[in-house]
Amino acid sequence: MTLLLSVGGLLAMLALGFHAAIVMGLVSSGLVFSMDNVPITVIAQTAFRSIDSYPLMAIPMFVLMGNVMMRGNIVEVIIELIGSIVRCIRGGLAVTVMLSCVFFAAVSGSSVGSSAAIGAAAVDGLKRESYPPRFSAALVAVGGTLGLMIPPSLGFILIGSIVGIPVDKLFIAGVIPGLMEAALLLMTTVFLARKNGYGSTTHKPDFKGFAKRLPGAGGALSMPVLIFGSIYLGIFTPTEVSAVAAAYAVILCTLVYRTMNLGAVWSAAQDSILQTAMIFAVVMGGSLLGFVLARMGATSSLIGLMESLEMTPWQFLILANIVLLVLGMFLDGVAMIVLTAPLLFPMAIHLGINPIHFAVIMVANVEIATLTPPIGLNLFVMSGIAKIPLEEVVKGVMPFYFTRLLCLGLITFVPAISLVLL
Numbered sequence: 263m264t265l266l267l268s269v270g271g272l273l274a275m276l277a278l279g280f281h282a283a284i285v286m287g288l289v290s291s292g293l294v295f296s297m298d299n300v301p302i303t304v305i306a307q308t309a310f311r312s313i314d315s316y317p318l319m320a321i322p323m324f325v326l327m328g329n330v331m332m333r334g335n336i337v338e339v340i341i342e343l344i345g346s347i348v349r350c351i352r353g354g355l356a357v358t359v360m361l362s363c364v365f366f367a368a369v370s371g372s373s374v375g376s377s378a379a380i381g382a383a384a385v386d387g388l389k390r391e392s393y394p395p396r397f398s399a400a401l402v403a404v405g406g407t408l409g410l411m412i413p414p415s416l417g418f419i420l421i422g423s424i425v426g427i428p429v430d431k432l433f434i435a436g437v438i439p440g441l442m443e444a445a446l447l448l449m450t451t452v453f454l455a456r457k458n459g460y461g462s463t464t465h466k467p468d469f470k471g472f473a474k475r476l477p478g479a480g481g482a483l484s485m486p487v488l489i490f491g492s493i494y495l496g497i498f499t500p501t502e503v504s505a506v507a508a509a510y511a512v513i514l515c516t517l518v519y520r521t522m523n524l525g526a527v528w529s530a531a532q533d534s535i536l537q538t539a540m541i542f543a544v545v546m547g548g549s550l551l552g553f554v555l556a557r558m559g560a561t562s563s564l565i566g567l568m569e570s571l572e573m574t575p576w577q578f579l580i581l582a583n584i585v586l587l588v589l590g591m592f593l594d595g596v597a598m599i600v601l602t603a604p605l606l607f608p609m610a611i612h613l614g615i616n617p618i619h620f621a622v623i624m625v626a627n628v629e630i631a632t633l634t635p636p637i638g639l640n641l642f643v644m645s646g647i648a649k650i651p652l653e654e655v656v657k658g659v660m661p662f663y664f665t666r667l668l669c670l671g672l673i674t675f676v677p678a679i680s681l682v683l684l
Contacts, residue, residue: 268293273592282597283540286547293554300557305550312549313542316501317423321541323504324414326534327511328370332379333530334515334522336482340365341383343479346471353455355391356401359384360451363405364444367412368486369507371419373595373632377406377640381647393460399648400658403640404447404666407629410595412440414489414500414507417599417625420545424552424603427617429500430493435618435680436625437490442679443629443669450665481518485510541596548600555605568609575613579674582606582620583627590631594639598628622680626670633659633666 268289275285291305345358359380366376381402388398410417413433422429454460489507492498498506515522522530568578585606589598603624610620632640635656645652673679 276592281543282593283543283547286544286551286597286601290547290551290554293558294550297554297557304553308550308553309546312546315423317419317429318542318545320414320419320429320501320504321416322534322538323501323508324371324416324419325375325537325541326531327504327508328372328375328379329530329534329537330508330511330515330522330527331366331369331482331485332375333526334511334519335383336515336519336521337362337366337380337383339475339479339482339519341387343472343475346468346475348467350467351452353452353460355388356393356397356451356455356460357448359388359401360405360444360448363402363408364412365483365486367406367408367410367440367444368489369414369511370409371414371416373407373409373629374639374643375406376409377402377643378647380406381644385644385648391460394658395648395650396654396658397454397458397460398658399644399650399655400662401451402647403633403644403655403659404662406640406643407632407666408440408444408447410625410629410632411436411443411622413437413493414504415625416541417595417628418621419500420541420596420599421603421621421624424545424549424600425607425617425621427621431618431684432621433490433493433500434683435622438682439622439626439669439673439679442672443626443666446665446669447662450662454661481514485514544596544600548597548604551601552604568612573613575615576675578609578613579615579620579623582610583623583670583674586624586627587630587634590627590634590637592637593631594637595628595631598631599624616677616681618684619677619680623670623674626673630663630666630670633663 272285272289276282294300294302294305340362341358344361345355348354348357348361351357362380362384363376366379370376370379384402385398389395413436415433415436418432418436419429421427422432485507488510489503492503493500512527516524516527586598586602589602593601607617607620611617632638635641635652641652641655641659645655648655
């Protein structure tokens with residue numbers, strides 16, 4: 263009964279708009295006080311231990327790298343480079359924007375960060391070619407979700423640190439699913455552009471323009487190679503490469519492109535500290551809640567229930583997807599991972615499901631959550647950037663939403679997509 267009341271209180275406070283970290287901290291602390299033979303010092307000890315993690319140290323550096331790349335206006339360089347080749351097809355600018363989202367997914371690690379980085383420049387360019395505002399906003403909102411799957415992914419770093427899976431393996435596992443999602447979203451973009459007659463076309467690809475712009479874009483294009491190549495070859499760990507990539511981003515934007523000065527870098531660093539603190543606060547609250555649930559036997563009870571129902575792995579995956587999709591309507595990605603990972607992963611492992619495969623499934627659900635009202639963060643970001651009502655962005659996202667569900671189905675029921683590179 264105590265547990266049910268606590269869950270009800272947690273959901274009620276979330277519905278009232280309390281921050282997830284505060285809600286989880288208050289509820290779990292209250293449960294600790296109600297337990298016999300559990301000293302209250304466990305609250306501070308558990309909270310500190312949850313962020314005293316080497317893999318988690320990659321988060322502040324990747325956040326800093328993404329902020330510097332975003333403020334350094336690298337997006338314009340990438341859009342011009344890609345556009346010189348693909349603008350010749352119907353909807354070419356829309357395809358250019360989606361491909362640019364793929365690039366920023368490989369350097370930001372964040373869905374919201376990718377959308378914000380590309381949003382303003384992309385929406386203005388699409389507007390000049392008479393693309394409907396709702397389509398433009400939806401295109402960037404959906405493309406930005408790739409930042410959660412394509413490494414470096416903050417979602418994978420969180421899951422790895424909570425569950426104990428090597429982050430480098432999670433990064434490698436996210437490559438093929440991320441590229442598959444990008445390919446299906448590009449196909450959807452081309453289909454919608456041709457069906458509705460969006461955009462203008464050029465007569466032929468501008469190979470000379472591409473060759474002229476390529477040297478200038480080489481520094482930016484080398485960032486994904488630096489990150490993934492060094493991890494895949496075993497040169498750096500994800501935590502080490504995060505620091506190297508952040509330093510490289512600063513050098514790139516201050517000395518190569520000269521789009522930032524030291525004052526702008528300091529401002530980006532301050533924002534990165536605030537964003538990291540928010541993430542760590544959610545991790546501390548979620549870890550404390552996970553400790554309480556484990557102490558109360560919630561995980562073992564759920565596994566026992568699953569055994570009594572004789573649930574198969576595929577039935578569990580379907581149920582897990584439904585639960586995550588529903589939670590995605592009310593929680594942001596960090597809170598969703600921190601709350602559900604300690605409960606769902608033991609059940610998945612008990613049924614023989616590869617934990618790396620299940621981690622990719624969880625991240626795919628978090629991607630969809632950023633597009634799901636009423637909490638979908640990418641929807642709010644693009645509503646503000648495009649200056650259109652939230653419901654208009656939602657309408658624009660709907661065709662892409664079905665593509666996203668198709669991607670989730672393929673990732674769930676074809677494990678090889680996630681495991682082929684391991």
